[in-house]
Amino acid sequence: MTRKLVFITGNKNKLVEVQAILAKFDIEVEARALDIPEIQGTTLEVSADKCRRAAELVGGPCITEDTALAFHALGGLPGPYIKDFMKTIGHSGLNAMLTGFPTKGATAICTFAYSAGPGETPQLFVGETEGEIVPVRGPTHFGWDAVFQAAGTGQTFAEMDPVFKNTISHRFKALTKLVDFLKTLPE
Numbered sequence: 001m002t003r004k005l006v007f008i009t010g011n012k013n014k015l016v017e018v019q020a021i022l023a024k025f026d027i028e029v030e031a032r033a034l035d036i037p038e039i040q041g042t043t044l045e046v047s048a049d050k051c052r053r054a055a056e057l058v059g060g061p062c063i064t065e066d067t068a069l070a071f072h073a074l075g076g077l078p079g080p081y082i083k084d085f086m087k088t089i090g091h092s093g094l095n096a097m098l099t100g101f102p103t104k105g106a107t108a109i110c111t112f113a114y115s116a117g118p119g120e121t122p123q124l125f126v127g128e129t130e131g132e133i134v135p136v137r138g139p140t141h142f143g144w145d146a147v148f149q150a151a152g153t154g155q156t157f158a159e160m161d162p163v164f165k166n167t168i169s170h171r172f173k174a175l176t177k178l179v180d181f182l183k184t185l186p187e
Ligand SMILES: O=P(O)(O)OP(=O)(O)OP(=O)(O)OC[C@H]1O[C@@H](n2cnc3c(O)ncnc32)[C@H](O)[C@@H]1O
Pocket: 008, 009, 010, 011, 014, 034, 035, 036, 038, 065, 066, 067, 068, 082, 083, 084, 086, 142, 143, 144, 145, 157, 169, 171
């Protein structure tokens, strides 16, 4: 039987990837485009709080997702604050931040959160993909895709066939864990 999930996100590019990945697992995604306020804290704290607020707003079960980009040379920053960094300094600024540092290594981290409803503690599912920050290559419509070269591929996420990105991405790895968890719930 097809399972339905309500996904709260303000990001259309995320939604496209999540729908494509979950279709393979026979899960239909119903999107609500709400931009939930995000607290400061670790990626896990930000993710859990976002899902708690989303469940209150929709009044039922839902998933949310938070994406972080952790620069190894900077102890994991910008991490969950990558959206603000993208907005203020952009692709070239992300490269400039690492000037003079011996490593350009970065980890893309995706954290899905599932809440069974208002007041229910969110369950978290984390996926990570290693890579490095490089000068822009490829289309620039999705966040930092064009400056993140995934390890062992020689390509930025933006240069890749989207179907291939969805087999190696931080998002795919986190969703695989979420799907395993959903299988343990009653339909
Ligand atoms: O409503 P939500 O789901 O929170 O959507 P958002 O766009 O606010 O997303 P985040 O708070 O998770 O911030 C993550 C930032 O990283 C970007 N991003 C997320 N996933 C990405 C990916 O796979 N490739 C490139 N950029 C990505 C995204 O555009 C944001 O600028």
